[in-house]
Amino acid sequence: xxxxxxxxxxxxxYTFFYYGFTLQKAVYSEYIKFFGLNEKTKFKSITLLIxxxxxxxxxxxxxxxxxxxxxxxxxxxxxxxxVVQIFYxxxxxxxxxxxxxxxYSYASxxxxxxxxxxxxxxxxxxxxxxxxxxxxxxxxxxxDEMFYFLExxxxxxxxxxxxxxxxxxxxxxxxxxxxxxxxxxxxxxSRTNVIYILNNKEDDQIYVGKANTLGDRVKENSTRVALxxxxxxxxxxxxxxxxxxxxxxxxxxxxLFATIFSNMVNVKGLNLERMKLVNKQIKR
Numbered sequence: 001x002x003x004x005x006x007x008x009x010x011x012x013x014y015t016f017f018y019y020g021f022t023l024q025k026a027v028y029s030e031y032i033k034f035f036g037l038n039e040k041t042k043f044k045s046i047t048l049l050i051x052x053x054x055x056x057x058x059x060x061x062x063x064x065x066x067x068x069x070x071x072x073x074x075x076x077x078x079x080x081x082x083v084v085q086i087f088y089x090x091x092x093x094x095x096x097x098x099x100x101x102x103x104y105s106y107a108s109x110x111x112x113x114x115x116x117x118x119x120x121x122x123x124x125x126x127x128x129x130x131x132x133x134x135x136x137x138x139x140x141x142x143x144d145e146m147f148y149f150l151e152x153x154x155x156x157x158x159x160x161x162x163x164x165x166x167x168x169x170x171x172x173x174x175x176x177x178x179x180x181x182x183x184x185x186x187x188x189x190s191r192t193n194v195i196y197i198l199n200n201k202e203d204d205q206i207y208v209g210k211a212n213t214l215g216d217r218v219k220e221n222s223t224r225v226a227l228x229x230x231x232x233x234x235x236x237x238x239x240x241x242x243x244x245x246x247x248x249x250x251x252x253x254x255x256l257f258a259t260i261f262s263n264m265v266n267v268k269g270l271n272l273e274r275m276k277l278v279n280k281q282i283k284r
């Protein structure tokens with residue numbers, strides 16, 4: 001097995017910032033061989049090193065079937081073929097990192113337009129399943145700080161929702177549906193308008209708080225009044241449109257937990273040692 005794969009270059013376009021991209025045809029064979037991609041093993045997990053931090057992605061082999069009757073489809077001119085792609089459409093932290101890395105291209109291609117100025121990235125294979133994302137050409141503008149702010153606050157996504165024919169009316173745009181280890185905090189540090197819950201398993205304690213940016217408010221060594229340490233956490237990220245409700249949602253959450261558990265906020269709780277939630281449905 002070769003130690004390092006050939007590097008390849010990407011000019012970021014619309015799909016790059018939402019789904020992923022297709023590699024250059026010249027590197028298909030070595031990448032397919034290196035990762036053992038085939039009909040049974042269609043994808044492998046990889047790591048992208050962006051600005052010194054690790055982010056999740058996958059590499060896959062995909063079959064493109066171009067049959068159809070519309071102008072852009074033709075199985076004669078563009079026959080069925082296999083391509084190699086890197087994708088990360090379900091990895092929100094990866095998407096955010098790439099958008100902020102190439103903020104000009106992201107901002108200028110959101111309406112699927114082609115930017116007047118091109119930016120260029122190099123994907124350099126480090127070893128095993130790890131790739132370093134290197135900026136080769138980057139366009140700087142007077143509006144970059146504003147673009148960073150809009151992305152940090154998820155306001156680009158909010159604008160897109162507002163302009164779709166069917167508006168998404170969700171209070172939370174993302175949340176953890178299982179307890180996460182505190183070592184995973186770095187993966188969610190950029191989340192904004194967050195309600196978080198910390199749990200100290202040894203002392204049977206929970207703490208509810210809010211954060212404009214999760215990573216600024218909660219760190220692995222964070223402590224709170226009467227909570228010296230914690231082992232795991234949950235987070236719930238509000239839609240930017242409802243960020244003004246952050247204080248109210250935090251207060252409601254504290255009061256809700258206080259009515260169930262013993263507490264330090266002078267609310268009479270059920271104070272039960274063991275309890276089971278018996279709802280049989282939950283919206284995902």
